[in-house]
Amino acid sequence: MSSKISRESFIRSTADLLRKAEIELPDDVVNALRKAETAEENQVAKSQLQAILRNLEIAKKHGVPMCQDTGIMIFFVEIGTEFQFDFDLEAAIREAVIIATTEIPLRPNAVDPLTRKNSGNNIGTGIPDIHWKSVPKNQLKLTAAPKGAGSENMSSLRMFNPTETGNIKNFVLQTIVNAGGMPCPPLTIGVGIGGSFDAAARLAKEALLEPLDAPMKGLEREIFEAVNALGIGCMGLGGSTTALAVRVKTAHCHTASLPVAVNIQCWANRHASVVFRGDE
Amino acid sequence: MMEYHLQTPLKKEDIEKLNAGDIVYISGEILTARDEAHARILEMEEKKEGLPFSLEGAVIYHCGPLMQQTKNGWKVVSAGPTTSGRMSKMTPPLLKAHGVRAIIGKGGMKGITDALKNKCVYLAYTGGCAALAAELIKEVKAVHWLDLGMPEAVWVLRVEEFGPLIVGIDAKGKDIFAEVREKAQKQLEMHE
Numbered sequence: 048m049s050s051k052i053s054r055e056s057f058i059r060s061t062a063d064l065l066r067k068a069e070i071e072l073p074d075d076v077v078n079a080l081r082k083a084e085t086a087e088e089n090q091v092a093k094s095q096l097q098a099i100l101r102n103l104e105i106a107k108k109h110g111v112p113m114c115q116d117t118g119i120m121i122f123f124v125e126i127g128t129e130f131q132f133d134f135d136l137e138a139a140i141r142e143a144v145i146i147a148t149t150e151i152p153l154r155p156n157a158v159d160p161l162t163r164k165n166s167g168n169n170i171g172t173g174i175p176d177i178h179w180k181s182v183p184k185n186q187l188k189l190t191a192a193p194k195g196a197g198s199e200n201m202s203s204l205r206m207f208n209p210t211e212t213g214n215i216k217n218f219v220l221q222t223i224v225n226a227g228g229m230p231c232p233p234l235t236i237g238v239g240i241g242g243s244f245d246a247a248a249r250l251a252k253e254a255l256l257e258p259l260d261a262p263m264k265g266l267e268r269e270i271f272e273a274v275n276a277l278g279i280g281c282m283g284l285g286g287s288t289t290a291l292a293v294r295v296k297t298a299h300c301h302t303a304s305l306p307v308a309v310n311i312q313c314w315a316n317r318h319a320s321v322v323f324r325g326d327e
Numbered sequence: 328m329m330e331y332h333l334q335t336p337l338k339k340e341d342i343e344k345l346n347a348g349d350i351v352y353i354s355g356e357i358l359t360a361r362d363e364a365h366a367r368i369l370e371m372e373e374k375k376e377g378l379p380f381s382l383e384g385a386v387i388y389h390c391g392p393l394m395q396q397t398k399n400g401w402k403v404v405s406a407g408p409t410t411s412g413r414m415s416k417m418t419p420p421l422l423k424a425h426g427v428r429a430i431i432g433k434g435g436m437k438g439i440t441d442a443l444k445n446k447c448v449y450l451a452y453t454g455g456c457a458a459l460a461a462e463l464i465k466e467v468k469a470v471h472w473l474d475l476g477m478p479e480a481v482w483v484l485r486v487e488e489f490g491p492l493i494v495g496i497d498a499k500g501k502d503i504f505a506e507v508r509e510k511a512q513k514q515l516e517m518h519e
Contacts, residue, residue, distance in 0.1 A: 090328070091328075091348065091493055094350075094491060094493075095453045095493075098453040098456050098459060098491065099453060099455065099456060101456075101459055102407075102453070102455065102456035102457070102458050102459040103458075105458040105459055105462060106405075106457075106458035109458065111404050111405050111458050111461065112393060112404065112405045112457065112458070113405075113455065113457065113458055114405065114407055114455040114456075114457045115390065115391065115392050115393045115404075115405040115406050115407050115457040115460075116391070116407070116409070116455075116457075117393060117405070152393065152395055152404060153393070154391065154392075154393040154405075154477060154478055155476065155477060155478075156478070158476070163363070165476035165477075165478075167476075195455075196410075197409065197410045197433075197434070197454065200410065216518075217515070217518065220515050220518065221515065224508065224511045224512055224515050227434065227435065227504060227507070227508050227511070228433065228434040228435055228451075228454075228504055228507070229410045229412050229433075229434035229435075230410075230434075231433065231434070231454035231455050273518065276514060277510075277511040277514050277515065278507060278510050278511055278514065279507055279508075279511050280507065282433060282434070282451060282453060282454055283434055283435060283504050283507055283508075284451060284493060284495065284503055284504070284507065285503065285506075285507045313454065313455060314454075314455060315455050
């Protein structure tokens with residue numbers, strides 16, 4: 048008997064996944080926020096962190112999105128090479144977004160870039176944004192990461208000269224200073240180094256999904272400490288909690304290139320995953 | 328750091344006493360307005376057309392709420408502040424033409440201290456705290472310009488003890504965000 052996943056159950060699970068991502072933060076993010084609230088000495092910043100923690104409780108209690116900017120819909124799909132399915136995955140994800148938009152509900156955020164006309168259902172050309180990856184497994188992993196515009200707008204990308212690796216840290220710091228309170232700190236900062244123009248941005252975005260409780264390495268720690276010494280603080284009102292974590296991802300690049308992307312994530316580092324397993 | 332509880336419509340005296348860093352709670356009526364609503368207000372001003380709502384003593388909330396239509400009208404689901412920086416350029420002309428007394432938003436606004444002087448304050452509400460905000464919004468009184476889309480429309484909301492709001496820029500020219508930014512830039516230049 049085949050236990051291939053049905054289109055209907057995939058759509059249901061995807062809409063439920065979005066609900067989870069919009070209402071609850073992953074434990075590692077909540078723990079990082081709690082830790083920041085305990086450590087913060089600036090009273091204004093502390094009041095802001097307390098409001099964030101209270102907001103999370105209310106969102107969970109009432110089952111409503113934690114932020115009114117329910118984001119632009121971004122998905123990461125890891126398709127196992129042995130995983131069997133017989134429907135159009137992209138069309139199914141789009142259908143799930145339409146259902147979730149009325150069901151949860153989500154704010155309709157997708158607009159035509161030039162006419163600014165809102166599609167009304169979070170669907171549009173190229174939206175949801177779906178990242179595909181193939182893995183040697185008999186499963187499919189779907190991650191929903193709805194991304195708010197406040198933090199996305201403050202992100203930055205620069206094509207450096209190959210000899211300028213020493214300027215990367217400063218570029219990240221300047222991006223954070225320019226952003227100030229606008230991207231809703233405390234932030235998760237994703238840095239993508241290498242690849243190509245678009246690959247660097249993708250690396251930076253993927254970096255945001257990494258667990259916040261894993262220890263930071265070399266450049267990550269160096270940038271993290273420098274960012275928190277800036278004193279921007281929660282919501283840009285001052286204090287010691289500007290970033291919860293810095294994550295760096297690298298890829299090989301052209302010998303003549305050094306692309307660096309900084310993707311900024313607000314405190315609401317929303318993401319949730321579900322794994323569909325194939326026949327054993 | 329003082330704490331104030333204010334009732335709308337706000338009077339000049341209400342906001343003159345506020346200092347950057349104070350905590351404020353607002354009760355009464357607030358109006359949401361973000362990018363497109365600001366643009367339309369200015370357009371109508373230029374054409375000398377009257378607005379369908381009053382901005383005298385008004386509190387503008389930089390917010391694109393998530394609303395749900397029910398049998399009994401609109402219900403607020405989630406309604407936190409949006410990034411005020413996007414409205415920086417449109418705010419001085421808007422303040423010149425209308426008697427807005429307070430702007431609620433997040434992240435601060437560059438270059439508006441002069442426009443605010445003796446007139447209006449900027450109040451910071453914790454970004455992303457939309458579920459918390461929705462609890463303090465008691466009624467959706469009206470909606471204007473729904474043709475702009477749900478986030479960009481002007482929603483007239485009745486609130487009770489809306490806050491805590493931090494006075495980010497007072498009517499005397501003190502701007503916490505600018506001070507934090509300048510300090511951060513200096514700190515960064517020390518690294519170089």
